[in-house]
Amino acid sequence: MENTYTKKERNRYLLGLSGQNILYGIITSSLAYYLQFTILIPAMWVGIILSTTRIFDAVKDPFIGAVINRNNRSLKDYLLAVPIPTALLTILCFANGVYSQSNSALKNIMIVVSAFVFYIIWEIVFTVGDIPIISYPTVLTDKESDRTKLLSLRPIGTMACSISTLAVQPIAFALSAAFGGSAIDERNAFLLTVTAFSAVGGILFQLTAIGSAQRVAVKTEQQKNQFKYFITNPLLRKISISGILGSLKSMTGVILTPLVAYYFASKNPSSTLLYTILLGAGSFVGMIVSMIIVPKLTTKIGTRKLYVAVNLINVFPNIILFLLYLKYPKNMTDIPQMVMMFILTLIVGCCVSIGTSVQTLIISEAVDLEERLSGNRPTALFFSVQTFIIKIGAGISSLAASIGYAVIHFSSAETEALNTYIANGGIPRLDDKYSSLMTMLFFLFTIPVAFSSLLSVIPFIEIKKSRFNKNSLIP
Numbered sequence: 001m002e003n004t005y006t007k008k009e010r011n012r013y014l015l016g017l018s019g020q021n022i023l024y025g026i027i028t029s030s031l032a033y034y035l036q037f038t039i040l041i042p043a044m045w046v047g048i049i050l051s052t053t054r055i056f057d058a059v060k061d062p063f064i065g066a067v068i069n070r071n072n073r074s075l076k077d078y079l080l081a082v083p084i085p086t087a088l089l090t091i092l093c094f095a096n097g098v099y100s101q102s103n104s105a106l107k108n109i110m111i112v113v114s115a116f117v118f119y120i121i122w123e124i125v126f127t128v129g130d131i132p133i134i135s136y137p138t139v140l141t142d143k144e145s146d147r148t149k150l151l152s153l154r155p156i157g158t159m160a161c162s163i164s165t166l167a168v169q170p171i172a173f174a175l176s177a178a179f180g181g182s183a184i185d186e187r188n189a190f191l192l193t194v195t196a197f198s199a200v201g202g203i204l205f206q207l208t209a210i211g212s213a214q215r216v217a218v219k220t221e222q223q224k225n226q227f228k229y230f231i232t233n234p235l236l237r238k239i240s241i242s243g244i245l246g247s248l249k250s251m252t253g254v255i256l257t258p259l260v261a262y263y264f265a266s267k268n269p270s271s272t273l274l275y276t277i278l279l280g281a282g283s284f285v286g287m288i289v290s291m292i293i294v295p296k297l298t299t300k301i302g303t304r305k306l307y308v309a310v311n312l313i314n315v316f317p318n319i320i321l322f323l324l325y326l327k328y329p330k331n332m333t334d335i336p337q338m339v340m341m342f343i344l345t346l347i348v349g350c351c352v353s354i355g356t357s358v359q360t361l362i363i364s365e366a367v368d369l370e371e372r373l374s375g376n377r378p379t380a381l382f383f384s385v386q387t388f389i390i391k392i393g394a395g396i397s398s399l400a401a402s403i404g405y406a407v408i409h410f411s412s413a414e415t416e417a418l419n420t421y422i423a424n425g426g427i428p429r430l431d432d433k434y435s436s437l438m439t440m441l442f443f444l445f446t447i448p449v450a451f452s453s454l455l456s457v458i459p460f461i462e463i464k465k466s467r468f469n470k471n472s473l474i475p
Contacts, residue, residue, distance in 0.1 A: 004141035017157030019204025025161035033257040042412040047402020054395025057123035065384025075132040079209035082129035087202025089122040135383040155287030170273035235366035238459040243389030246456030248448035250393035282349025290353040314351035317344040318450035325442040
């Protein structure tokens with residue numbers, strides 16, 4: 001009998017991964033918008049909350065990975081313990097009051113502090129479940145081909161993330177309009193929507209490890225200096241540096257929500273859903289494409305070449321998209337521009353999805369390499385690098401977005417005025433008063449992504465061809 005996972009274990013893992021990604025999608029797609037544009041916390045405070053929390057969380061990920069790697073608990077134990085607390089904390093992140101000049105100073109301070117506290121606790125608890133769920137395929141089977149297949153199916157979870165990303169904001173806008181359309185109504189609408197999605201996500205997440213068995217023994221790492229692997233393991237070192245250099249690729253997700261809300265849809269619920277689907281379809285299609293072609297392409301040309309190629313390709317559609325906006329600053333909703341934008345974002349989505357899938361395979365290769373080099377298999381520690389990369393990118397991107405808003409002097413007062421302008425029937429993209437905001441949104445959505453994609457290939461440039469195996473990154 002083969003020492004590998006069953007179909008039921010595979011399906012439960014993918015359902016659990018989908019639930020976890022629903023919770024992640026709620027936070028990454030909606031929290032920044034909710035804090036700044038719904039409950040009106042000043043942009044600089046939002047930037048500080050998001051960036052400091054995410055950067056702290058990213059830095060602590062390897063430490064949590066090391067703790068998981070050193071203790072006697074199995075990955076399954078963590079996956080049984082954290083799903084429901086994560087879902088509850090997701091709801092609490094959207095339970096704040098509305099920041100207002102009519103509030104007392106103490107009340108506004110408490111709103112900002114509670115936003116920070118709930119979010120940082122969410123990040124910590126989420127990580128305790130995130131590292132094990134990413135690592136779990138490596139202990140479900142000792143067959144490399146089956147492990148690669150399961151790791152390549154991870155975009156299914158990302159599709160669930162995309163669904164929550166696409167749906168939460170339009171549903172919240174529709175409920176808000178039904179409630180009356182005030183800031184408090186929008187806040188309550190987000191809370192109800194997030195509660196429903198979190199319940200679904202938490203239940204699915206809980207299925208991950210139920211009835212499954214760890215077939216690959218993971219040695220408890222006793223040595224204290226586990227972080228030496230970041231220096232001694234060439235694959236881990238390169239993918240870590242590449243991830244940091246590519247941090248601003250996360251700007252696409254950070255800016256998508258305000259870009260759709262203020263440029264394309266003017267906060268109209270049906271238009272918000274339509275344009276979010278059009279601009280987000282690239283990611284969805286890219287996930288499907290990556291599941292189909294990544295196993296074949298990595299076998300044919302190798303993980304390194306594929307990783308470098310998709311990042312270099314990603315530079316061009318982002319630059320072209322910004323140039324397209326500069327040519328048609330008020331007419332990006334016209335059909336020719338929308339067709340072009342759809343094609344460009346489709347290419348971007350494919351590049352990002354393929355790059356993320358290959359990144360996972362590179363880390364898996366790094367684990368195998370370390371076992372050959374030292375006899376240790378620090379699975380949790382190594383896969384914490386991927387969560388580190390994701391979160392450091394989100395943190396740096398949030399900070400960069402806040403700096404961008406500060407450059408054009410877009411504060412909470414301007415946000416409130418813009419929301420009132422839209423409520424009275426105004427269309428911001430057609431008003432010269434808001435041209436600097438529209439340009440900044442498109443700039444942040446494209447140019448930092450192109451720049452980071454280019455930087456992320458640097459660690460993989462210098463490879464000795466005579467010693468290079470096309471199926472691995474080992475020089």
